Amino acid sequence: SQQGEEDPQALSIQEGENATMNCSYKTSINNLQWYRQNSGRGLVHLILIRSNEREKHSGRLRVTLDTSKKSSSLLITASRAADTASYFCATDRSGGGADGLTFGKGTHLIIQP
Amino acid sequence: NAGVTQTPKFRVLKTGQSMTLLCAQDMNHEYMYWYRQDPGMGLRLIHYSVGEGTTAKGEVPDGYNVSRLKKQNFLLGLESAAPSQTSVYFCASRYDLVGGTEAFFGQGTRLTVV
Numbered sequence: 001s002q003q004g005e006e007d008p009q010a011l012s013i014q015e016g017e018n019a020t021m022n023c024s025y026k027t028s029i030n031n032l033q034w035y036r037q038n039s040g041r042g043l044v045h046l047i048l049i050r051s052n053e054r055e056k057h058s059g060r061l062r063v064t065l066d067t068s069k070k071s072s073s074l075l076i077t078a079s080r081a082a083d084t085a086s087y088f089c090a091t092d093r094s095g096g097g098a099d100g101l102t103f104g105k106g107t108h109l110i111i112q113p
Numbered sequence: 114n115a116g117v118t119q120t121p122k123f124r125v126l127k128t129g130q131s132m133t134l135l136c137a138q139d140m141n142h143e144y145m146y147w148y149r150q151d152p153g154m155g156l157r158l159i160h161y162s163v164g165e166g167t168t169a170k171g172e173v174p175d176g177y178n179v180s181r182l183k184k185q186n187f188l189l190g191l192e193s194a195a196p197s198q199t200s201v202y203f204c205a206s207r208y209d210l211v212g213g214t215e216a217f218f219g220q221g222t223r224l225t226v227v
Binding site for chain 1: 219
C-alpha cells in the first residue's frame with residue numbers, strides 16, 4: 001500500500017519562483033527520500049533525510065521533516081525549466097523491512113518559461 | 114559505470130504470451146527490486162531480492178515470477194501476459210538498508226499487452 005502521499009498532485013509555476021511539495025506518510029520511519037523522474041525516464045535520487053533530522057539542504061533543494069506530523073516538504077528555490085519533472089517521496093519504515101522504500105504517487109511540477 | 118540497466122526498453126505482447134525482463138547492476142548491490150508504475154498509482158513493488166538466490170513477494174506479485182541466480186542480475190517473468198499488466202516496469206538496486214541508502218533505478222521497460 002502507498003506509504004507516502006504527495007501534495008499537490010500537480011503544480012505549475014513561473015521560472016524563477018520557488019516550488020514547494022509536501023509528503024505525508026503513515027508509519028514510523030528510519031528515513032525519507034525524495035526522487036525526481038523526468039518524462040519517460042527512471043527515478044533519480046535527490047536527497048535523504050533521517051528520522052532524527054529536521055532539515056537538510058542540497059544546492060537549491062531544502063527538505064524538512066516533521067516526524068510528529070508524519071510529514072515532509074521539498075522546496076526547490078529559483079526554479080528552472082529543467083526542474084520540470086515528477087517528484088516522489090519514499091520512506092524506509094522503522095524496524096527494517098527488506099522490501100525497502102515505499103513510494104507516494106508523486107507531484108508533477110511544471111516550470112513555465 | 115553503467116549503474117542499473119534494463120532490457121528491453123519497449124515491448125508489445127499479445128495476451129497469453131510470455132516474456133522476461135532483465136535487470137543488471139554493476140554496483141555489487143545486495144538488494145534488487147521490481148516495481149510497476151501506472152498513471153496516478155505511483156510505484157508499486159512487485160518482487161524483491163535481498164541477495165543472490167533469494168526472492169520475495171512485494172505488494173502486487175500476482176502474475177509475475179522472478180529469479181536472482183547471479184548477484185548482478187534480477188529477472189522478472191510474465192508467464193501469460195494480460196492487458197492488466199500493461200505498465201512501465203522499473204528495476205532498482207540498493208547497497209544495503211543499514212542507515213538508509215539511496216536506490217538506483219533503471220530507465221524502465223514500457224510494456225503493452227494487447
